[in-house]
Amino acid sequence: VVGDAVYAAAADGTLMRVDARTGRSVWRIAAGKKLSAGAGADGSLVAVGTNKGDVLAFDADGKPLWQVTVSSEVVSPPRVADGTVVIWSGDGRVFGLSASDGKTKWVYQRANPPLTVRNYAGGAISRGGLLLGTAGGKLVALDLATGNVGWEANVATPKGATELERIADVTSLPVIEDRQVCAVAYQGRVACFELVRGTLNWSRDVSSLDGIVADNRYLYVVDDKGSVLALDKATGASAWKQDKLAKRRIGGPQLIGDQLGVVDGEGYLHLIDRNDGSLVGRMATDGSPATAQPGVTPPGIAVWQSEAGTLYAVGAR
Numbered sequence: 001v002v003g004d005a006v007y008a009a010a011a012d013g014t015l016m017r018v019d020a021r022t023g024r025s026v027w028r029i030a031a032g033k034k035l036s037a038g039a040g041a042d043g044s045l046v047a048v049g050t051n052k053g054d055v056l057a058f059d060a061d062g063k064p065l066w067q068v069t070v071s072s073e074v075v076s077p078p079r080v081a082d083g084t085v086v087i088w089s090g091d092g093r094v095f096g097l098s099a100s101d102g103k104t105k106w107v108y109q110r111a112n113p114p115l116t117v118r119n120y121a122g123g124a125i126s127r128g129g130l131l132l133g134t135a136g137g138k139l140v141a142l143d144l145a146t147g148n149v150g151w152e153a154n155v156a157t158p159k160g161a162t163e164l165e166r167i168a169d170v171t172s173l174p175v176i177e178d179r180q181v182c183a184v185a186y187q188g189r190v191a192c193f194e195l196v197r198g199t200l201n202w203s204r205d206v207s208s209l210d211g212i213v214a215d216n217r218y219l220y221v222v223d224d225k226g227s228v229l230a231l232d233k234a235t236g237a238s239a240w241k242q243d244k245l246a247k248r249r250i251g252g253p254q255l256i257g258d259q260l261g262v263v264d265g266e267g268y269l270h271l272i273d274r275n276d277g278s279l280v281g282r283m284a285t286d287g288s289p290a291t292a293q294p295g296v297t298p299p300g301i302a303v304w305q306s307e308a309g310t311l312y313a314v315g316a317r
Contacts, residue, residue: 001295005060006303007039008311009048015039017046017062020297020313027062038292038305040078040085045099047085049074055087057102068102070095076120077292079130084144086130088120094132096147106147110134124174124181126195133170137185141198151198156188172211172252172293175219177233182219184208190221190231202236211252211293213260215274220253220260228253228262228272240277245270252293254302257316261302263290269314286310 001007005026006018013035016028036051045065047057051073057065076088080099087095094108112135123132129150130142137156142149156168167187174183180201182192190212191203206229210222218230218239226246230239249265259280260272267288271281286308294304301315 001297001303002041002043004297005041005043006295006297006311006313007041007046008305009035009037009039010309011035015046015048015058015062017060018311020301020303023311023313029058029062031056037074037088038077040080042080042099045080045085047078047080047087049078049087053089055085055097055102057085057099066102068097068104076122079123079125081125082128082144086123086125086144088122092135094123094142094147096144105145108140108142108147108149110136110138112136121170121172121174121183124176126176126181129195131174131176131181131183133172133174133183133185135169137168137170137188139170139174139181139183139191139193139198141181153191153193153198153200155183155191155203156185159187171209175212175214177214177219182212182214182233184212184221186224190219190236192219192233192236201234204231204236210250213253213255213293215255218274220274222250222253222262226250228260228277230274230277242272242277242279244279249289251290254294254296254304255300256296256302256314257300259316261294261314263294263304265289267306267308269312283314285312 004020013031017026033050053070073090075090079086083099085097092112096106121133130144140152158166158168160166170185180192184190189203190206192201207224212221227243250262267285269283288307290304294302303313
């Protein structure tokens with residue numbers, strides 16, 4: 001989602017731009033290859049990747065710009081900002097490519113643990129920095145232009161006797177709010193760090209695969225039991241907990257007006273009051289879950305793609 005433009009990619013190679021306000025298709029093209037991750041864009045360039053490691057870039061009108069190949073399958077939607085296209089590959093590498101021609105500017109790599117969750121976090125960009133979560137529970141700040149490491153911090157520390165017990169991966173996008181960056185790890189904790197230096201502000205023991213989102217008061221997280229938690233953004237103190245959706249296999253949360261939205265395993269969108277955690281509404285979709293945590297447009301419209309291939313946009317009433 002970039003402004004009022006939504007870019008959507010399908011596994012069959014379809015790439016399209018949709019007007020977020022009307023749902024009207026602006027353009028639709030065939031990339032010519034099967035796509036393995038969603039689209040990433042900055043308003044002038046949109047990038048997608050394949051399971052063969054191909055990265056394809058198009059302009060805002062869908063015209064091809066360039067194509068390059070990285071080391072393995074592209075596993076997370078690209079991020080595009082400040083002349084750099086960031087790509088995550090299945091072998092644990094992160095590539096910074098030039099937005100103008102696709103040439104490699106830098107490569108970041110760290111060794112993956114023997115066993116990881118196949119749920120790739122991607123990264124968040126702010127003030128020329130890239131914040132990314134890793135397998136093994138690290139949050140790393142890179143210089144977007146050079147790939148140099150500014151700092152790294154532990155969101156979670158692997159524990160246990162078996163490799164399964166020691167999985168502690170950051171599996172969702174970090175959230176940048178009020179000069180701090182927050183992240184959550186599976187079998188770990190949710191933690192917020194000072195943005196520039198990476199100093200820990202606070203942490204709570206919470207395990208999650210599904211992501212976090214924040215407003216001006218709270219950080220919202222869906223834990224691995226399916227409960228929705230609201231934590232004070234400044235201190236981590238609990239504000240409320242909604243556990244009535246625990247058996248519905250809900251995904252990552254998103255802000256929809258004054259409410260919080262989550263999509264469950266059967267495609268229902270559930271709306272939660274952000275003040276007290278009460279359930280205030282439900283909407284049926286096509287019966288399939290969201291492919292990823294919903295995005296949001298500047299007017300507060302939540303946008304997501306279902307596993308059946310339908311694109312949805314829901315705003316506040």
